[in-house]
Amino acid sequence: MELAAIILLPAAASALCWSPFGRRFAAPTTLASAIIVLALALGVSMQAARLGHFDAAHGWLTCDGLGALIVVLVAMVGTTAAVFSWGYIRLRSRHAHADPSKEQNYYVLYNLFLMSLFAVPLLANVALMWVAVELTTLLSAFLVGFEDTPEALEAAWKYVVLTTLGAVLALLGFLILYWGSRVAGEPPFTWLGLVSAAPRMPPSLLWPAFLFILVGFGVKVGLVPMHTWLPDAHSQAPASICALLSGVETTTVLYVILRLFPVVGGAAALDARPWFIGFGLLSVAIATLLLVYVRDFKRMFAFSTVEHMGIILVAAGLGGAEAHLGAAYQMTGHAIAKSFCFLAAGALTAIFGTQEIPAVRGIVKYAPFSALAFVAGAFAIAGAPPFAIFISELMILKAGIDGGHYLVIGLLAFFLVIAFCSILFHVTRMTFGAPRPDTTIAVAPISCGIALVVAAIPLVAIGVYLPSIFQGLLRAAAAAMGG
Amino acid sequence: MGMNSSPFPVISALDALTGALFLLTALGVLATRQVLASLQFFIAQSLLLTLSAALLGVALNSPHLFAVAAITIATKTILIPLVLRRTVSAEVYRTREIERVLNIPASLLIAALLVVLAYVIANPVLATVDAPFAQVNLPLGIAAMLLGVFTVAVRREAVPQLLGLLAVENGVFFAGVAIVPNLPVIAELAAAVDVPVVALVVGLLTRRIQLRVGTTAVGSLSSLRER
Numbered sequence: 001m002e003l004a005a006i007i008l009l010p011a012a013a014s015a016l017c018w019s020p021f022g023r024r025f026a027a028p029t030t031l032a033s034a035i036i037v038l039a040l041a042l043g044v045s046m047q048a049a050r051l052g053h054f055d056a057a058h059g060w061l062t063c064d065g066l067g068a069l070i071v072v073l074v075a076m077v078g079t080t081a082a083v084f085s086w087g088y089i090r091l092r093s094r095h096a097h098a099d100p101s102k103e104q105n106y107y108v109l110y111n112l113f114l115m116s117l118f119a120v121p122l123l124a125n126v127a128l129m130w131v132a133v134e135l136t137t138l139l140s141a142f143l144v145g146f147e148d149t150p151e152a153l154e155a156a157w158k159y160v161v162l163t164t165l166g167a168v169l170a171l172l173g174f175l176i177l178y179w180g181s182r183v184a185g186e187p188p189f190t191w192l193g194l195v196s197a198a199p200r201m202p203p204s205l206l207w208p209a210f211l212f213i214l215v216g217f218g219v220k221v222g223l224v225p226m227h228t229w230l231p232d233a234h235s236q237a238p239a240s241i242c243a244l245l246s247g248v249e250t251t252t253v254l255y256v257i258l259r260l261f262p263v264v265g266g267a268a269a270l271d272a273r274p275w276f277i278g279f280g281l282l283s284v285a286i287a288t289l290l291l292v293y294v295r296d297f298k299r300m301f302a303f304s305t306v307e308h309m310g311i312i313l314v315a316a317g318l319g320g321a322e323a324h325l326g327a328a329y330q331m332t333g334h335a336i337a338k339s340f341c342f343l344a345a346g347a348l349t350a351i352f353g354t355q356e357i358p359a360v361r362g363i364v365k366y367a368p369f370s371a372l373a374f375v376a377g378a379f380a381i382a383g384a385p386p387f388a389i390f391i392s393e394l395m396i397l398k399a400g401i402d403g404g405h406y407l408v409i410g411l412l413a414f415f416l417v418i419a420f421c422s423i424l425f426h427v428t429r430m431t432f433g434a435p436r437p438d439t440t441i442a443v444a445p446i447s448c449g450i451a452l453v454v455a456a457i458p459l460v461a462i463g464v465y466l467p468s469i470f471q472g473l474l475r476a477a478a479a480a481m482g483g
Numbered sequence: 484m485g486m487n488s489s490p491f492p493v494i495s496a497l498d499a500l501t502g503a504l505f506l507l508t509a510l511g512v513l514a515t516r517q518v519l520a521s522l523q524f525f526i527a528q529s530l531l532l533t534l535s536a537a538l539l540g541v542a543l544n545s546p547h548l549f550a551v552a553a554i555t556i557a558t559k560t561i562l563i564p565l566v567l568r569r570t571v572s573a574e575v576y577r578t579r580e581i582e583r584v585l586n587i588p589a590s591l592l593i594a595a596l597l598v599v600l601a602y603v604i605a606n607p608v609l610a611t612v613d614a615p616f617a618q619v620n621l622p623l624g625i626a627a628m629l630l631g632v633f634t635v636a637v638r639r640e641a642v643p644q645l646l647g648l649l650a651v652e653n654g655v656f657f658a659g660v661a662i663v664p665n666l667p668v669i670a671e672l673a674a675a676v677d678v679p680v681v682a683l684v685v686g687l688l689t690r691r692i693q694l695r696v697g698t699t700a701v702g703s704l705s706s707l708r709e710r
Contacts, residue, residue: 127670134677138684145688150696154704157641157688161701164681165635165648171674172628172655176608179662183612189667204611208604232707 002040003054003061006071007118009033009040010078014111017104026107027086033111034079037118041075044068049472052479060124062190065476067121069328070248070255072473073335074117077247080455081240084343085110087445088350092147092238106146113139113244120252124190130167130174133217133256136249137163144237144245155236158229166219166226173212177263180205191259198266210264210272213257214279220253222306223279223313224286231290234302235355239346242298246305247339251331254309258316258327262482276317277408281415283310288415291422296355297348300426301341304381307419308334314412315396316481318403324478326395332462332474333388334381340455341377347452348374350444357426362435370444371431373452378427380459382420387463491542491615498538498616502623505531505657509627510594512650513634514587518642519576522564525646525653528627529559532653536660539616545664547671551656554675563649563682567642570686575642575699584637584702594630601626616661624658627651639702641689645682652678 013033017026048054048068056062063071085106093102116139119132137160145156178189184200187193198206215226222230234246264272287307294300308330315327345355347370352360364371380387393416400409462470508531511524533555540548585593605622631654634647656674659666693699 125667125670127667128673131670131673131677134681138677138680141684141688145691148691148695150692150704151706153688153692153695154701154707157692157701157704158707160681160685160688161635161644161648165632165651168648168651168655169628169632171652172625172658175655175659175663175666178666179612179614182663182665202611204608208608236707 002044003056003063003122006037006040006044006075007061007115007122009037010111010115010118014108014115017107017111022104022107023101026104027082027089030107030111031079031082031086034075034082034114037114038075038079041068041071045072045473046469048476049469052476056124059188061122062124062192063122064480065473065478066255066258066328066480069332069473069477070121070252071118073251073332074114074248076458077243077335077339078114078117080339080343080451081243082110083447083454084243084346084451085238085240085447087447088240088346089238091350091445102146106143109139109143110241113143117244117248117252121255124188126174126189126191126194127178129256130171133170133220133253134164134167136252137167137220140241140245140249143241144233146238146241147236149236152236155229155232159233162226162229163220166216168216169219170213170216173209173216176205176209176212180209191263194263195266198263199268201267203267203269206264206267207270210260210270211275213260214275217253217257218279221250221257221309222283223309224283224306227283227286227306230306231299231302234305235296235298239298239342239349242301242342242346243339246302246342247335250305250309251335254312254331257313258481261316262480265482273317273319276313277405280310280313280315280317281408281411283307284314284412284415284419285310288419288422291419294422294426295357297357297360297426297430298342298345298355300357300423301338301345301381304341304419304423305334305338307415308338308381311393311396311412311416314408315399318396318400318405318408319482320399320403321478322399322402323396324481325474326392326399327481328474328477329388329392329395331477333392336455336458336462337377337380337387337389340373340452340459341381343448343451343455344370344373344377347444347448350448351441352439353442357430359436360430361433361439363431365435366439366441367444369449370452373456375427375431376456376459378423380463382423383416384420384424385463387459389463391463494538494542495616495619498535499619501531501535501538502619502657505535505653506598506623506626506630509630509650509654510591512643512646513594513630513637514590516579516587518578518640521643521646522567522576525649526560526564528650528653529555532559532657532660535620535657539620539660539664543615543664547665548660550671551660554671555656558675558678559649559653562679566679566682567645567686570683571642571689571699572693575640575689575693578640578699583639590633590637594633597629597633598626601629614662614664617658620661621658624654624656624661626654627657628654630654639700641685641692641699641701644701645685645689648685649678649682
């Protein structure tokens with residue numbers, strides 16, 4: 001019941017926004033729906049934390065610890081981004097050559113996009129889950145192109161074509177997986193069914209299926225070398241959409257790849273770990289290099305997303321309960337911190353009218369509140385204490401050392417330090433640098449400030465104190481990854 | 484297990500012929516300069532996919548495959564050309580693509596290598612698992628899929644890139660009808676809805692790009708990159 005409501009409420013909200021009612025009340029409708037869904041998601045995750053899974057009434061929907069974690073993260077970011085949108089999208093849609101229904105259309109798609117993000121972890125049938133992943137792209141294409149500038153449309157084009165291409169490659173992987181499950185005695189085509197059937201599946205089928213899905217969905221996660229579209233889309237979309245794309249869309253698709261880990265792990269002849277670690281480390285390395293030279297602060301956060309996806313993949317590939325707990329915690333910390341960073345970056349673009357790092361100096365003088373948020377977000381995402389990513393990265397490094405993966409951990413730690421320094425170098429120069437004489441500033445909408453205050457609560461909370469129920473959820477999520 | 488002892492000799496031969504033509508149409512989508520000709524090759528390819536699904540449906544007595552055939556006809560030969568005509572202006576169809584990332588002879592050479600690669604990928608699978616028509620459909624489907632990916636990479640115009648994308652999907656389904664002839668109907672329906680929506684979204688984006696940027700040569704858009 002709750003699971004169905006989590007998917008259907010955003011769909012209903014979308015319909016309301018589309019109706020004449022939405023002409024005036026699209027923003028509050030969206031926010032109300034997001035808050036109700038967040039409450040439902042928290043309820044579901046608490047049960048999942050206690051029992052390891054949520055009891056769905058029927059076979060279509062399902063939710064274990066890992067699924068519940070994703071649902072909660074999407075619901076949280078969906079709420080803060082809805083608050084942010086309220087004033088920000090109104091401001092952005094009243095620019096020149098905008099058609100009058102632009103704002104209304106934004107909310108119609110926003111809710112549908114949320115619906116598709118919820119559907120990925122909740123749909124039991126793996127083939128339908130693939131359709132949900134595909135929908136996340138198609139429903140967000142026009143949100144990425146919202147600004148209607150040549151750059152935004154170019155970004156939207158690359159986003160749709162490349163991620164759809166990846167999804168179709170992944171589809172072949174899923175068809176081969178289905179073929180393998182038929183050979184292995186026709187279990188239901190769900191993740192549970194696949195995990196149980198994996199030992200009987202021919203490795204010659206499981207292996208190409210795994211690689212097609214890893215590479216195909218790797219496009220959407222932004223794994224190097226399939227990441228080229230990501231900094232474009234994640235820098236050109238409006239900030240509220242960037243928060244969803246970078247904070248939770250990447251994580252939601254990464255979730256699918258993580259689901260494969262116990263499936264492939266079930267076949268004795270196969271070892272997915274080197275592939276996870278290889279793709280993960282490559283992504284961390286390239287993203288770190290790009291972070292050093294980046295000149296656009298939204299692109300900076302986008303590259304940081306590539307880096308974090310790499311870290312989570314490495315953690316999953318290390319294997320074992322400790323590393324998987326670290327991966328689950330890192331996913332949580334990243335989703336919350338990265339969405340916060342993009343909201344702060346959105347406030348800055350509203351104030352300074354640019355995304356160029358060299359053009360923004362002395363934020364603290366012009367906008368002390370935004371400066372505080374921007375610095376806090378940067379520290380959180382770079383992995384400084386007292387924020388969650390500091391702890392989760394230490395957990396991952398420690399788990400790797402305990403497991404004897406010295407080379408992997410050495411490289412990972414090396415790149416983490418460089419990424420940390422690069423982000424803080426750019427951010428401190430922007431925040432405390434001598435103001436440029438040609439700076440002109442505008443006032444950011446009040447909803448941006450409110451969204452930052454709301455989003456700051458989980459940002460600080462999960463680093464300082466982790467309630468036992470939430471620890472239980474992370475453990476349940478780690479268990480679903482097979483560790 | 485042997486591939487020569489097929490229980491359906493006539494249908495197997497027909498399916499192999501269909502497969503060969505299917506691959507040729509994938510080359511057509513890749514290599515024609517005229518945008519409209521590319522579209523016609525794509526429609527022909529979709530008809531061959533339909534034919535293969537129907538042939539396998541007869542041989543395996545599978546209603547699922549007839550559903551796939553019906554869905555393919557409806558979405559790919561009727562709905563998608565319709566959607567494209569409604570969203571993309573007619574002048575795009577008259578476009579000849581002068582500039583490509585690679586010239587046509589070089590493209591065809593790489594295409595040949597991709598077909599070989601497809602057999603390299605498919606062989607270890609076919610060596611261990613047997614499905615009646617997979618010997619033909621799996622390697623040719625993967626080959627068409629790789630050619631589609633290559634099409635997206637080398638073509639600069641929006642509509643040919645989209646057709647490359649849809650050709651990738653055709654390739655996957657060409658393999659799919661042989662390896663999973665009993666895919667649940669719900670999944671088939673969902674995939675059927677997906678394909679025209681891809682065409683719709685990409686078509687609308689093409690129109691916006693034409694309106695705002697003044698070109699549909701999406702491959703030449705490069706304002707976003709690291710400096």
